[in-house]
Amino acid sequence: MTTLAGVIGQADVAADVRADCDVVIVGSGAGGATMAAELAAAGVEVVLIEEGGYHPTESFTGDSMRALRTLYRDGGGGMTIGKPSVMFAEGRCVGGSTVVNGGMSWRTPPAVLARWGSEVTGIGEADMEPYFAQAEARLSVGEQDPETVGRDSELLRTGAGALGWRIVANRRNQLHCAGSNSCNSGCPTGAKRSMLVTSVPRALAHGARLFADCRVNRITRSGRVMTGVEGRFIRPGGRRGPALTVRAKVVIVAAGAVQTPALLARSGLRSGSGQLGRNLSLHPNTMLAAFFDEDVIGWHGVHQAFQVREFTGEGIILTANNLAPPLLAAMLPGHGRELGELMADYNRVVTAGPLIEDSGTGRVRHVPGLGPQVFYQLADADAARLVRGVELTAEAMFAAGARRVLLPFGGLPQARSLAEVRRLLARPVPPNSMRLFSIHLMGTARMNKDPRRGVVDSYGAFHGAEGLVVTDASLFPGPTGLNPMETVIALALRNARHLIGHRSRYGI
Ligand SMILES: Cc1cc2nc3c(=O)[nH]c(=O)nc-3n(C[C@H](O)[C@H](O)[C@H](O)COP(=O)(O)OP(=O)(O)OC[C@H]3O[C@@H](n4cnc5c(N)ncnc54)[C@H](O)[C@@H]3O)c2cc1C
Ligand code: SF4
Structure with missing residues (x-):
């Protein structure tokens, strides 16, 4: 199997690792990989950390059971607590859920953006148009042959x-897709333009480093100011590997709508609005x-x-x-x-x-010893x-x-x-x-320009903290009613542009 230069997996690491950088990004999915590529291309020194492994295109066989074991969190068998419970799936691999998703790529509906506009600045249809266009060009979004x-x-x-x-x-984000219909097991032809074959290699080509098989356990900080993250490599069979400590001026959390609020909570971060982990929607x-x-x-x-x-x-x-x-x-x-x-x-x-x-909302709670628990009442x-x-x-x-x-x-x-x-x-x-499923979890660190109503501001900066940005599906003020990936990517492009425009404020 080929590996990309710049990817460091658990097998490459024999002892504890320390790294310094401008920006550390947790999670290499739709939000994290997009952010990494944009920042690295702008000359920012980036370290990207991914809990899952690096699985190149040629390792994908269409074997769905193997894919569930290697590319998904908990074998794709997440379950909400509520009546009825909803089975949900999250990707866990380099490229995140984009590696296993169906590739449907839709802009946020104008009516949804209009609704969000009362809570978030700079999110009108005209504001977002260049980011959607950029996302679609980068990911070859179009209709099937x-x-x-x-x-x-x-x-x-x-x-x-x-x-x-x-x-x-x-x-769909595909280029001459062969119709092999194994998108949920990893695209074996590379036709699906997931983060694995687009933004991850782009970030690495611009000098970013990627630590795979490494779970970030907590964000480090000095009072309100973030100083980096601590994590640990995962050996085969889930055994504990060496520690990873990264010192950074900015911490970007892009671990998905279930893991992001849990990581923030176990790092002792609290939202003044009380909204962290709340507002979960999941398009049952x-x-x-x-x-x-x-x-x-x-x-x-x-x-x-x-x-x-x-x-x-x-x-x-x-x-x-x-x-x-x-x-x-x-x-x-x-x-x-x-x-x-x-x-x-x-x-x-x-x-x-x-x-x-969905019109109802749920909540992600971090339960010590158990990890994130997802509560959702239909x-x-x-x-x-x-x-x-x-x-x-x-x-x-x-x-x-x-x-x-x-x-x-x-x-x-x-x-x-x-x-x-x-x-x-x-x-x-x-x-x-009812037998219900979800693959679209959103909204648990909602944007709002008012710190009393949201967890992060209009560009993902955590209210009340310095050097902490969220950029993934957690940001959504509410459900999109449509496949959410392109919204995550367009918001990451927009948040990256904002960050680059305010580099001196962040000291990067
Ligand atoms: C099976 C499936 C099919 C889907 N189909 C579609 C579709 O067709 N169209 C569409 O628009 N959307 C689809 N989605 C949803 C879409 O893929 C997600 O909305 C999108 O990828 C979310 O982006 P994200 O950045 O929030 O999280 P993800 O893309 O899920 O990335 C988060 C990454 O963070 C990593 N991570 C989490 N915690 C840690 C930690 N502590 N340390 C290090 N790394 C961590 C995870 O392992 C993961 O790789 C689908 C999802 C699934 C699961
Ligand atoms: S070739 Fe097309 S149908 Fe087959 S896995 Fe790739 S994107 Fe999906």
Whole structure:
């Protein structure tokens, strides 16, 4: 396997390491890698630290179980505390969640930016336009080559089209994607322009150093002034490796919306507004399984090639998203022979469902000895949105020719017609019976120009601290209602420009 010059992993380190730099960045995902590349390109001395390992493109095989073990935190099996609990996934590797994400790349909707504008300065559509354009150019954002679209997505388009619904081609950060549909296991062709193949190498080419396999345990400081971070390399099997101590003038935290508030809290940092860790939204989603007579072979062709946008006014988006066999088996009801019979139809299944813009919020708390715990209570209105989204998905599937659908609510039988789905859903669906997933966690260190209402200011600087900046999905004042990665990247580009424009204030 090739390794990039400038990447130092646990195997390269025999003893404790000390480093000095202008800026240390925790986390190499969408926010951290973007920030690292921008600052390094501007001549700032950057150290980037990533808890996960460095896994180059040629190591990706499409083996989803191996990917869950090596590229995800906790094997992708995070779980919120609440009723119902929501299963969530975070990437943990060089490149962060962008290595395992689906590559959907959408600008923050103008209505969301307008809403955020009352809390954050310089975030109007015109302010953000250059950063979106820069992100899209750097990551080759565009529509799929038509021959790579999967039959599952085509069936969703057929159904939505027959119903006269608005459906759009997804924009993705890819260049001539081959449609191999293993984006969630790491793109084996490098077509997906994740941070691993874009901003990380760019940062390193401009002189940044990257410590991989190294978990930052705390931020060091002298009163209000940050002085660096302390971490520890992780040996195979989770064994403790040597310590890493970095002294820096600026600490940038980009560890994602679950880990960032936890790292800040365990470093003793408090937000005067009491908002640190609060305001979590997560775009809950769920999926039904629709069975067709024809071969769908959902694993051929890129997933989520389209989005049904007819119901965005209600906070609902519908997509088709082929699941690898182990993930589908985990989602389907039943065990043993019953499950085996369902799985025998794997090649004739479309898995599709709603992603909703949630109105309720949750909280990340750092619990000593346990680490970050995610509390989230699904709001009644959001539960109703999910039920409606499932009904709409079933409608599209039947319009496309599905013979039956399995609903993602425990105890509900399968339905062979839309009328049957409606009859089933006319009875209240207990939220506890819903099978929910999230891959979009946001908002736990929210921006607000007013220190009484937010954790960080309009450019990510922590209120009440010096030399501390947050730049990841934690920043969002609320949910975007759409795939969040491009928003994270555009905000990181904007925050980097701001930091570079105020170098003397930060002494870098
Ligand atoms: C399976 C999946 C599919 C997704 N699909 C899409 C999609 O198609 N489109 C879209 O827009 N969004 C998608 N997302 C969401 C998107 O990828 C995230 O919103 C985005 O990557 C968040 O950026 P971030 O910088 O906040 O965090 P991440 O990109 O998650 O990066 C955080 C990094 O920090 C590291 N870290 C955490 N704690 C520490 C520590 N203490 N020390 C050192 N390092 C640490 C983590 O290991 C991780 O690598 C998906 C996410 C997942 C998991
Ligand atoms: S579908 Fe495209 S982007 Fe996804 S893994 Fe395959 S080649 Fe890469």
